[in-house]
Amino acid sequence: MSQTRLSNTSRAILGILSTGPLSGYDIKAFADSSVRHFWAVSYGQLYPELKALAAAGLVAAEAQPRGFRRRTVYSLTETGRAALADWLAEPIAGGHELRDELLLKLFFSDPVSPSHLQTLLRQMRRRHEEAAADLTDQQEKLGPRAGALRQAVSRFGGEYHRFRADWCTRLLAEIQGEARR
Template sequence: MKKYNDTTYAILGILTTDCRSGYEIKQFIDNSLNHFWKISYGQIYPTLKRLEEEGLATIQATSQEGKPDRKEYFLTAKGKEILKDWLEKPLKQLPVERNEVLLKLFFGNHQTEEQTIRLLEDYKQKLEKIYQTYEGIEAGIASHNNNQSDAKYWLFTLDYGKRTTAAAMEWCDTTLKEI
């Protein structure tokens, strides 16, 4: 069986939702996956084209007055099978975090204590904004998508983000006290 990259699997998964066009897929990514999985706009259309070429998705064009045809993508049985096969495989590796704050702190002995404090305070403020964003997303899912069977799984991933962000904020407080 052919191997695909993670972007392909992510877009196959997105096509199981009501998102059908490249624009809708990008909006879905920006409002959900982007918090833990980055996919650039430039990756979406080539991936959709490849899905269609390999029989994993079909395209349905709809005419729009005064605009180019709207292309909607739908998973084929083969596309669903490829997604299911990938979902059932064990993880290849644990995620590796690249964190500039930790890298700078690791070499913190070579900067002033004041700069280290500013770095950590700035980081904590950014984490607080992210946490607020997660709470907004959670409220949106609860009010608009509560009946979808996907919603509980979206909330699981959101809970992970909230918990790791809360832990990072707590770590900032502890580290600042130690400095």
């Protein structure tokens, strides 16, 4: 009942556990194959958070060693499930802050040579294309049996990266036009 404010990563953990008990390692694997594109989770945060969640009574820890390899499996408690539901019911808290190094850099890149900008933008485009492909894969793996919103979010990811890749293409075209003058 100690109403310690949850971090979003904790909520992600609760969300992941809502489908069933998992070990820390498995939570990480799940996160890496699902939410990592918009909410990455690292071990360095995961394990301490799990302990904190257990201490707060939101998850229950059970030792389930495999052979001599220790292993702790976590499952949602009723309070944990309630905390997750509370969060989902809340309106979105703050403003969608965005930290985008590429945009920051581009904003100050007017004095930079067009050829270097081209390299930069092609590189970015490449990355977004890769991310988009990755998400399309993921979407297929999810399959049609996944929840509608999970699908929608995954689809959004793909569209988002494609959107940015396209923007790179358009900007490249502009720069070429400029360079020809």
